[in-house]
Amino acid sequence: MTDELDLLKKDWQKKEEHLPKLSFNDIHTMLWKKSSSIVKWILIISILEILLPQLLYLIPSMKEGMEIYKQAGVSPYFFGVSAVYYIGVAYFIYQFYRRYKEISVLDNAKSLMRKIIKTRRTVKHYVIFSLSVCFIMFVIFAFFIYFNDAFLLSIEGVSERTSEVSLEKIKTAAILAMIIGGIAFTIVLGGIYFLLYGLLLKKLKRNYSQLKKLEV
Amino acid sequence: MNKELEHQFVTELESNQNIVHKVCTLYTNDRDSHNDLFQEITIQLWKAYPKFRGDSKFSTWMYRVALNTAITLYRKSKRRIQTQDYESVIFKIKADEYDETEEQQLKLMYKAVKQLGDIDKALVFLYLEDKDYSEISETLGITEVNARVKMNRIKTKLRTILNP
Numbered sequence: 001m002t003d004e005l006d007l008l009k010k011d012w013q014k015k016e017e018h019l020p021k022l023s024f025n026d027i028h029t030m031l032w033k034k035s036s037s038i039v040k041w042i043l044i045i046s047i048l049e050i051l052l053p054q055l056l057y058l059i060p061s062m063k064e065g066m067e068i069y070k071q072a073g074v075s076p077y078f079f080g081v082s083a084v085y086y087i088g089v090a091y092f093i094y095q096f097y098r099r100y101k102e103i104s105v106l107d108n109a110k111s112l113m114r115k116i117i118k119t120r121r122t123v124k125h126y127v128i129f130s131l132s133v134c135f136i137m138f139v140i141f142a143f144f145i146y147f148n149d150a151f152l153l154s155i156e157g158v159s160e161r162t163s164e165v166s167l168e169k170i171k172t173a174a175i176l177a178m179i180i181g182g183i184a185f186t187i188v189l190g191g192i193y194f195l196l197y198g199l200l201l202k203k204l205k206r207n208y209s210q211l212k213k214l215e216v
Numbered sequence: 217m218n219k220e221l222e223h224q225f226v227t228e229l230e231s232n233q234n235i236v237h238k239v240c241t242l243y244t245n246d247r248d249s250h251n252d253l254f255q256e257i258t259i260q261l262w263k264a265y266p267k268f269r270g271d272s273k274f275s276t277w278m279y280r281v282a283l284n285t286a287i288t289l290y291r292k293s294k295r296r297i298q299t300q301d302y303e304s305v306i307f308k309i310k311a312d313e314y315d316e317t318e319e320q321q322l323k324l325m326y327k328a329v330k331q332l333g334d335i336d337k338a339l340v341f342l343y344l345e346d347k348d349y350s351e352i353s354e355t356l357g358i359t360e361v362n363a364r365v366k367m368n369r370i371k372t373k374l375r376t377i378l379n380p
Contacts, residue, residue: 030258
């Protein structure tokens with residue numbers, strides 16, 4: 001019995017003449033077009049993810065906030081956590097750069113996919129780390145509100161309110177707000193992140209699992 | 217120097233463009249996406265060109281970059297057809313379009329191949345391009361044995377389409 005695929009092969013090779021033909025100039029102009037490859041998108045999104053939290057400090061209210069922390073004695077903790085955070089960020093940027101550099105279109109398909117997934121995993125760990133640090137900051141504030149009345153009173157508007165509502169109540173409300181705010185912040189940012197990468201890498205993951213299935 | 221490299225690259229690609237067009241035909245469904253993928257492959261080839269040392273043939277090197285781009289790097293998938301399980305494709309075709317004539321058979325096979333998953337498609341493509349199993353396995357990063365096994369499965373499936 002003749003091999004059906006060989007029948008197809010013969011026809012496939014005959015079909016060449018029907019293929020489009022691009023001129024030298026057509027191809028030449030393409031060289032300077034922008035790539036829209038998945039690797040480029042991972043790079044852009046990752047840079048944004050590293051830069052965006054840093055931009056928050058440029059907002060004026062954040063600067064004012066720093067003054068309040070200084071007065072209330074939160075600063076040492078704040079700076080302690082920040083130091084840990086930036087050491088972490090530096091580590092992740094280094095890891096990301098190293099893995100990103102390893103990605104090469106000249107690799108075999110499987111290895112290329114694995115390297116892209118590894119690079120993305122670095123970003124994933126960075127995001128988890130970042131969100132954890134944010135959450136810890138919220139928890140530190142909650143603690144300070146609990147143990148340090150002066151901190152709570154130093155927040156604008158609180159001292160005027162104490163005549164109407166008891167300090168205890170304001171305290172409970174503030175702690176609750178911190179915890180709920182912290183959880184909501186973490187979930188929302190985490191959600192955006194996983195959605196973004198989920199969509200970006202859906203096809204890659206499907207193909208990678210197809211390739212891996214062949215190895216069983 | 218750069219101009220020279222550019223000229224050399226475009227000339228090589230121009231004379232080997234069929235390979236890229238064939239990949240685009242397999243992995244896209246309309247002219248716009250075809251051109252889009254062609255452009256992305258060209259960009260990737262050009263970016264990698266300085267690393268091309270000429271120890272392999274330019275065309276051999278192109279297969280790898282073109283397939284990697286189509287399977288992995290190319291992001292726009294809106295206009296691509298939904299890939300389905302082979303089984304479901306076969307049954308559908310068997311039921312409503314079976315015909316004895318060779319042309320019809322080929323049509324069915326092309327249709328079936330186009331609806332394969334990205335990886336299976338790559339395997340069939342390299343096979344149709346007359347690549348041996350060692351090259352297929354190197355391009356995809358699987359073992360030669362696995363490439364053979366998978367290819368045989370695909371052949372069997374195609375056979376059942378045509379000889380139900």
